[in-house]
Amino acid sequence: MLIGVPYLWLVILFLIPFLIVLKVSFSEPTVSIPPYSPRLDISDGMSALWQQIRQFSIENYVFLIEEPLFYRSYLSSFTIAAIATFITLLIGYPLAYAMARAPRSWRAILLMLVILPFWTSFLIRVYAWIGILKKEGLLNQVLLAIGVISEPLTILNTNAAVYIGIVYSYLPFLVLPLYASLERMDDSLLEAAADLGCTPMKAFWTITLPISIPGIVAGCFLVFIPAVGEFVIPDLLGGSETLMIGRTLWVEFFNNRDWPVASAVAVVLLLVLVVPIALFQNAQARAEEKAS
Amino acid sequence: MHRSKSALKISIFGLSLALSTSAAFAQERKVNIFNWSDYIDESILSDFTAETGIEVTYDVFDSNEVLETKLLAGGSGYDVVVPTGTFLERQIQAGVFQKLNRAKLSNLTNMWADIEDRVAQYDQGNAYSINYMWGTTGIGYNVEKIAERMPDAPLDSWRLIFDPEIVSKFQDCGIHLLDAPTELVPAALNYLGLEPDSKDADLLAQAEELLLSIRPYVQKFHSSEYINGLANGDICIAVGWSGDVLQARDRAAEADNGVSVEYTIPKEGALMWFDQMAIPADAKNVEEAHEFLNYMMRPEVIAKASNYVYYANGNHASKPLLLEDVFTDPAIYPSDETIAKLFTVTAAAPRQQRLLTRTWTKVKTGQ
Known part of the structure; x- marks a missing residue:
């Protein structure tokens, strides 16, 4: 039981923020609030979420390599x-x-x-x-x-x-x-x-x-x-x-x-x-x- | 646009103001303001609270980028913010602001039509914003150090910065440029006789070449250190914002340290910018925000602000109320002839912005 505590800590303070950053890194910049899309909103329902995930691109990583x-x-x-x-x-x-x-x-x-x-x-x-x-x-x-x-x-x-x-x-x-x-x-x-x-x-x-x-x-x-x-x-x-x-x-x-x-x-x-x-x-x- | 003397002092002031007034006025009227650091006469805020009973929370920032990031993240909690025109333009596109309710702004008649016309390119019909202050991006210099090294230096020209033969003479005494591609690239384009507002890749390449040719003589690209640098005599030339250089001039004079600083708007023309007061779309105290904006448009109030911060304001009716040394200083209120040569630039689209920043990084790193 106690062994789980540090891992829970790691998930809350590290993994969740990391996943948010990871998600943003697959989106593209837009002139809006917030300044990127897709926004990945869970409240839109699962099928909409899947649609949003399919818009993800690795373009930003390609840019990092090229520049x-x-x-x-x-x-x-x-x-x-x-x-x-x-x-x-x-x-x-x-x-x-x-x-x-x-x-x-x-x-x-x-x-x-x-x-x-x-x-x-x-x-x-x-x-x-x-x-x-x-x-x-x-x-x-x-x-x-x-x-x-x-x-x-x-x-x-x-x-x-x-x-x-x-x-x-x-x-x-x-x-x-x-x-x-x-x-x-x-x-x-x-x-x-x-x-x-x-x-x-x-x-x-x-x-x-x-x-x-x-x-x-x-x-x-x-x-x-x-x-x-x-x-x-x-x-x-x-x-x-x-x-x-x-x-x-x-x-x-x-x-x-x-x-x-x-x-x-x-x-x-x-x-x-x-x-x-x-x-x-x-x-x-x-x-x-x-x-x- | 850009004052940074005592952000902390003002924040503390804002806090104490909020505390003292909450005791005096039981009702819950308040307004949250986010403005440039050291950019207002603090008594204006306490006068406003005394008259209206609206509690003011006054926070400060020191760069458009920091303000913009807060606004774009959403839920900033501010009711009045003061971005510069080019940033305002893009923020309006992003849906950051709400349209002003002109019926609640009876003092709009005091505003200066010339300034409103120029602002219209960022904010069509002045629907979202009201001018707070405007100024220029020119050259600040240390009079003695320049005269020592080059008695006949072209102080009225961008050649002082962009001619490698001239600028190299001042390498040893320290040259700072603003760390802002949106300020320096237009200046370089203008010096080359090209359209300062161009976002064209070929023209940008020419500006880059020019900036790279003077890069070896530049000590630092920074947007606020030059105020202290000029005032203390640590550096001798800075491309900077008018009011900031004038602040350095006054600090040097007060310190009586043998340093004298001057500001010049080069004869080839210079960038003119506008800091605009606007209300975020998600503001909670919209009514109070309008009251504050209307208060700031009173001639005597905005004149008090200009007399304190040494920037020109966009309020025509305030001109007779300005101090003599503010209104007659061509560095603050340039002559009509000079104004005619000032140019403005518009916001860059995301892809253009990336090109501009890439150019800038190349210039800064000298590679």
Whole structure:
């Protein structure tokens, strides 16, 4: 009985909205309320419903394949998300490691510091980066003052700003699972390695890193998956050349009023993301098996 | 059309207004208004409530696209909305609005016939809408930064934007264009001596070529950041909406930060647009909506709005009541000679719209 509850949850919060979007993706745009047809109204009776379903077409999906803009957007989103995830890992791993190695009394405070930014709205935190990165912004002023650069850098409205935004915003999502897996590690393993003449460096590579792999995998997916569909960060910090699928979808939905194509974009994005999500679930399940 | 200073402030104001008035007036008369952010003198709303007892809920949006999406989804809950002409035209086709009851709008006689004539191309016979404000899409610039880089810059011409040799001189100080194909493509077509309202694929290709030739010098395509950008001196040229640039001009003057901003309507002509008040077909407070529209057509009320937002209104009778610096500012009320050169565009059909947006995406991504 209880096993059904999460599935019911999934049906209500995921499957039903997905089916609505899927339905719209097979319709065509019209100048009406709502701006697509057929509308698929159950109140018209079953035979009318069947008539409406027969009007469905895959034209929007054909359009997605034919128009290079879309695969370029998907590709560019995946590239940006992958690079940003890698940078987040490079910064997040030492952070999580230092936290896990810190004296026990400090850990609660350090953990608090990682979580603290969530107390401010995500939108406002991203917006604040505009003030830091712009030409007359904080970063340029500091760099100019200490003489590192002689001309202000153009960072805002470029892909570099998007990477900074993603790394900053999603860093806690990587640090937390990583910290959890590092903190659980049994210190006696390292002591044993040292007793047997293993250097600390070698002990890290042969013991700590492999043990933390489930944390790395979980953290990377938690960064990568939302970063692919990110809209706010590229919109506020990115420049005109920043091509991301979230923005392309926005343009289709709002500027073109093409709800069917926008829905098709969303369905394809979901299908493409299901692969990494499934991999993630799989890795989680295996890790849990190992633990027990 | 487009003000974005303090959407939050106005929303909070609207809320408090609704709360305070609900205590004062026991009857359930109310009107829900959805207008551009920072686009009204707030005292107009409280005056309206004080006089009529109608409770006002005032919400704001910052793009036509957001308004349109709400209207097309249906059941927006608003009684008065303010789309721009081109959007209004398509929304009328979609059946979004109801015809106005002219018997309830005694102040229609105050309206400006010239503006009504121009609006008629979007709303035949002005059956569905009343003009709120109108303006132009021109060029805002930082006076000092332009003079520094090119003392003889053609400030009265679109060459400032569309001549690669000229525009390239200002690349380093920041150039923003509106992120709106319906604004920039007509401007490009007009500059090329072509019909600005054309939806023809070959002509669009020419506009695309022109826009791509200046694309390397553009820092960003965005429809509101340029207000702060110009005012703070972060950017030096923006193609933007008249009132927004004037707002940047005033903010720079207030801040006294050594930045001076000016707005120009290029001599080749510029796009003229109209923000129209209309009543959605599914509005619940139709009677109150008409009362509000009639109130807004009082000369002293709409003059107060123009004096506050620095946009021209479509009310002829309000002209003597405008502040001197509003009425005599050619950036707000252009001369007849300039008005004659302003052009308007109509809505694109869905297939044309897709072509237009595709062109725009190519321009923006530079590919």
